[in-house]
Amino acid sequence: MAEPLRLIDLFAGAGGMTEGFESTGKFETVVAVEHDQHAAATYALNHQAERVFAGKIEDWLTEGLVPKADVIIGGPPCQGFSALGKQDVQDERNFLWQKYAETIIAAQPKYFVVENVRQFLKSSQYEEFEQWTQEGGPLEDYILQPYLLNAADFGAYQSRVRSIVIGRRRELPAVPDPRGPFAGSHRTVREAFDSIPEYIEATEFPRTSFEYNGQQLPGPYKSSELHVTRNYTQLSLDRFKMIPAGGNRFNIPHELLAECWKKHKTGSGDVMGRLHADRPSVTIRTEFFKPEKGRYLHPNPRVHRAITHFEAARLQGFPDDYKWAGSKTSIARQIGNAVPVQLANHLANLIAEQFRRAPSHLDGEAVAA
Numbered sequence: 623m624a625e626p627l628r629l630i631d632l633f634a635g636a637g638g639m640t641e642g643f644e645s646t647g648k649f650e651t652v653v654a655v656e657h658d659q660h661a662a663a664t665y666a667l668n669h670q671a672e673r674v675f676a677g678k679i680e681d682w683l684t685e686g687l688v689p690k691a692d693v694i695i696g697g698p699p700c701q702g703f704s705a706l707g708k709q710d711v712q713d714e715r716n717f718l719w720q721k722y723a724e725t726i727i728a729a730q731p732k733y734f735v736v737e738n739v740r741q742f743l744k745s746s747q748y749e750e751f752e753q754w755t756q757e758g759g760p761l762e763d764y765i766l767q768p769y770l771l772n773a774a775d776f777g778a779y780q781s782r783v784r785s786i787v788i789g790r791r792r793e794l795p796a797v798p799d800p801r802g803p804f805a806g807s808h809r810t811v812r813e814a815f816d817s818i819p820e821y822i823e824a825t826e827f828p829r830t831s832f833e834y835n836g837q838q839l840p841g842p843y844k845s846s847e848l849h850v851t852r853n854y855t856q857l858s859l860d861r862f863k864m865i866p867a868g869g870n871r872f873n874i875p876h877e878l879l880a881e882c883w884k885k886h887k888t889g890s891g892d893v894m895g896r897l898h899a900d901r902p903s904v905t906i907r908t909e910f911f912k913p914e915k916g917r918y919l920h921p922n923p924r925v926h927r928a929i930t931h932f933e934a935a936r937l938q939g940f941p942d943d944y945k946w947a948g949s950k951t952s953i954a955r956q957i958g959n960a961v962p963v964q965l966a967n968h969l970a971n972l973i974a975e976q977f978r979r980a981p982s983h984l985d986g987e988a989v990a991a
Contacts, residue, residue, distance in 0.1 A: 626650040627977060630689070630729055632679060632696030632722055636946070636956035637665040638938060639695050639737065642966020644669065648974040652689050655682050655696075660948030661956045663834040667842050667945040676835050679721045688728035693973060697737035697961060698722050719747055723754060723761060726789070733797065733973050734764075734789040737961050742785040743768050751787075764789045767797060771965065775802025778962035779814035779937045780903040786969065795979070797972050811921050812899040814936045820925045824850045827950065834947065841947035848931035848946060848953065852911065861894065862926035865919060870895035892917040897929070903937050908958030910934045911950070931957060939963030 627649045631640045634654040643649045651671040656662040662676035672689075675682045682688075698718040719736070726734055742748050748768075754761040766789050773782040788797050828847055831838050854862075857878070865873050871883055871894035895917030897903050909915040911928050918928045929937075931953055935944065939962045946953050 624648075624978070627692040627974060628652050628690070630691040630694045630696075630725065630731070631655070631671075632694065632725060633698055633718070634665050634674075634696065635661050635959050636940075637669050638940065638960030638963055639697070639735075639966045640665070640669050640671075641940065641944075642961065642963045642968075643693075643695060643970040645963070645967055646970045646974060649693065649970060652691060655679050658952075658956075659835060659837060660839060660952040663839050663841070663947035664945065664953075664956055666834065667947060679718065679725075683721060683724055683728070688725055691729045691731050692733070692977070694722070694726060694729060694731045694734040695737075695966075696722060696735075697959075717747065719751060723751070726764070727760060732791055732794055733976065735969055735973070736785075736787040736789070738785045738787075740770055740783050740785055743770065743787075748785075748787075755789075761789075763791055765792050767799075769800060771800055772802070773962040773965040774808045774902040775805040776800070776962075776968045777802075777804045777809060777964035778902070778939055779809050779811060780906055780962065781808075781901075782905045782962055782965075784961075784965075786965075788969070788973070790976075795976055797976060800968060800972060802968075808902045810900050811897050811903050811937070814903070815921075815933060818849065818933060818936065820920065820922055822849055822851050822927075822930070825853050826850060832947070839947050840949055842945040843947075843953075845932050845935050845940060845942050845944050845946065848935065849933070850930060851927045854927070858913075859926050862913070862919060865894060865896055865923065867921065867923045868896055868898050869923075870917070890916075895919060896923065897921040906934050906937050906958055908955045910958060911954055934958070939965075 629643055629649045629651045631651055631654040634656040640651055651669055653673050654665055654671045655675045656665055657678045659676055662674055666674045752766060753759060755764050755766055766787055769786045771784060771786050827843055827850060831840055832842060861874050861878050864875060870891050892904060894913050896919040897917055899921035904917045910918045913919050913928045920927055920929055934957045938957055938960050
């Protein structure tokens with residue numbers, strides 16, 4: 623059996639991307655870097671990395687202990703040029719890709735994968751990233767393969783379009799263009815929610831805690847323990863009851879509308895929307911538990927609640943035995959920021975195939991790019 627490929631996960635979050643890579647059985651993680659303590663704890667609960675660095679990537683790089691790796695993966699933060707909220711091209715988080723690049727220079731991987739929002743490929747940051755790979759640049763030994771991919775095409779239960787940049791050393795063979803095996807036959811919310819009880823009364827996670835990195839954190843929780851609802855007001859429940867399968871706020875009678883909705887007859891059809899049972903879900907974001915933030919009501923029109931953390935984790939592809947650490951808000955953020963496991967798994971197999979197909983090339987024997 624071939625030795626597992628050495629993997630570094632940067633901005634690792636809860637470990638969705640690592641889960642996809644490790645589930646192939648072809649990778650082992652040597653280092654994961656994640657500054658959020660709750661997310662780092664979740665990662666550590668599920669992955670046997672040689673080291674999980676729970677801190678800023680800048681501090682990790684300053685240590686000077688970057689190990690050699692075959693592959694680097696990760697999704698640098700993208701809030702500054704996300705389509706949601708106020709865009710700020712100078713947001714300092716936009717430039718954390720440079721720390722990713724510094725890791726590439728230090729670890730000298732054969733391949734790497736960068737995941738980001740769809741706007742990334744049109745950003746000045748990506749333009750500079752490309753410039754770094756030109757002759758004389760810090761990454762001149764590498765070439766980039768950029769893609770815009772929908773996770774639903776790769777077996778995810780949600781429509782989530784993301785920029786995926788695959789990098790490789792110039793002398794190595796290109797990774798084949800990712801072709802989604804589920805394109806045209808997407809998996810659905812109904813399939814994802816199969817076996818999950820629709821009616822629930824619990825509103826709180828179990829009261830338990832554990833120590834991680836010198837701190838006492840909530841958890842660990844099994845995914846099934848995240849299946850809790852919220853204490854909705856009667857007004858909210860009355861609104862939910864008026865929204866049919868596939869409906870949204872435009873189905874709510876005038877007397878139940880918020881004042882801001884009464885004045886705005888146009889706008890997003892996803893606000894207070896019910897998920898479509900026979901389609902993939904909309905993109906799972908960090909506030910999926912708030913119906914006013916998007917199409918996050920349970921698809922059954924007789925179930926008057928938003929989807930739960932457990933259901934959202936299923937839509938992201940996390941296995942049911944995954945363990946979680948943190949508060950409700952923190953775990954929601956971990957789930958919403960994750961890379962769908964099925965997409966990561968597909969990319970992992972494509973990259974691993976290059977090591978199997980051309981081992982001599984990966985030992986340093988140059989070939990035409």
